[in-house]
Amino acid sequence: MILQFLLSFSVFIQVSGSACLLKCKDNYMNGMSFVMADARADWSTEMITPLQHLLSSFDRRSALRGRLVRSCRLNTDYSSCLNACGQEVEMAAQILLEGQRTWNVICDRFYNDTNREFAERILPCWITNGSVIAYRCSHAAHDLQSEVVKLVSGGRDSIMDQLPRFCKTTYNYDRCFTRANADVCPSEHASKLIIYLAHVTSNTLMDLLDRTGKLQSILPESCRDWMNQKGMSSSSALRLQRNRNDAPAAGAAAAVI
Numbered sequence: 375m376i377l378q379f380l381l382s383f384s385v386f387i388q389v390s391g392s393a394c395l396l397k398c399k400d401n402y403m404n405g406m407s408f409v410m411a412d413a414r415a416d417w418s419t420e421m422i423t424p425l426q427h428l429l430s431s432f433d434r435r436s437a438l439r440g441r442l443v444r445s446c447r448l449n450t451d452y453s454s455c456l457n458a459c460g461q462e463v464e465m466a467a468q469i470l471l472e473g474q475r476t477w478n479v480i481c482d483r484f485y486n487d488t489n490r491e492f493a494e495r496i497l498p499c500w501i502t503n504g505s506v507i508a509y510r511c512s513h514a515a516h517d518l519q520s521e522v523v524k525l526v527s528g529g530r531d532s533i534m535d536q537l538p539r540f541c542k543t544t545y546n547y548d549r550c551f552t553r554a555n556a557d558v559c560p561s562e563h564a565s566k567l568i569i570y571l572a573h574v575t576s577n578t579l580m581d582l583l584d585r586t587g588k589l590q591s592i593l594p595e596s597c598r599d600w601m602n603q604k605g606m607s608s609s610s611a612l613r614l615q616r617n618r619n620d621a622p623a624a625g626a627a628a629a630v631i
């Protein structure tokens with residue numbers, strides 16, 4: 375999910391880059407910036423929050439579907455490309471492949487939609503209301519993007535210092551997205567998928583950070599809240615949405631945790 379972060383990450387854990395990996399990555403990034411061509415912001419930071427980006431700024435009915443088709447094709451090509459780079463860069467390729475876990479989930483739901491849940495319950499709402507979700511969380515997404523830049527540029531040794539803020543910002547973003555989604559797409563289906571994606575992302579990132587050998591065994595509280603998705607279950611997100619008018623947001627969150 376967080377490609378830019380992952381690239382710097384390979385450097386963190388001292389795996390070598392290679393011309394082959396860079397070629398795969400460049401093709402992927404170029405393809406994605408073309409798919410998301412109407413994006414206003416800089417694509418390299420938009421990579422950090424792809425779903426945010428996928429849902430923002432589209433106004434034609436077909437746009438989201440078309441973006442999914444092209445993004446998923448690029449995702450498949452990118453994975454094949456990385457896998458073909460050979461054994462000497464296997465570890466770096468593996469890190470980049472893990473960064474695609476979120477896309478793998480999205481594309482799997484989109485194409486292997488046997489009970490038509492994605493097509494009938496999730497996609498129609500994201501097509502009409504997805505831009506509202508993205509708009510509401512654009513501040514949180516921006517904060518997250520700058521936090522990622524800080525984490526990466528701080529280097530390996532400062533990971534534990536940066537981690538509490540990083541987890542807090544990511545948790546804020548995930549919570550914002552979950553709530554906004556529950557608000558405008560109040561079906562269990564979309565909520566469950568968003569929460570699952572947040573779960574996949576937090577676990578992937580922690581797995582990767584763990585490889586730096588710099589993570590301490592007791593994670594900061596903000597990281598535990600994030601990984602446990604405190605207050606983010608689909609029922610609490612929906613309950614929050616119902617209670618929204620009765621209590622200030624923070625109070626409502628405390629009430630359902």
Ligand SMILES: *[C@@H]1O[C@H](CO)[C@@H](O)[C@H](O)[C@H]1NC(C)=O
Nearest residue numbers: 446478481482483484485486
């Ligand atoms: C669909 O499911 C099959 C079998 O689980 C999997 O191999 C394939 O990658 C999935 N397709 C997509 C687009 O995720």
Ligand SMILES: *[C@@H]1O[C@H](CO)[C@@H](O)[C@H](O)[C@H]1NC(C)=O
Nearest residue numbers: 498499502503557558559560
């Ligand atoms: C979009 O959100 C509105 C409320 O903001 C809701 O009434 C409507 O049902 C939603 N659209 C879909 C397709 O769920």
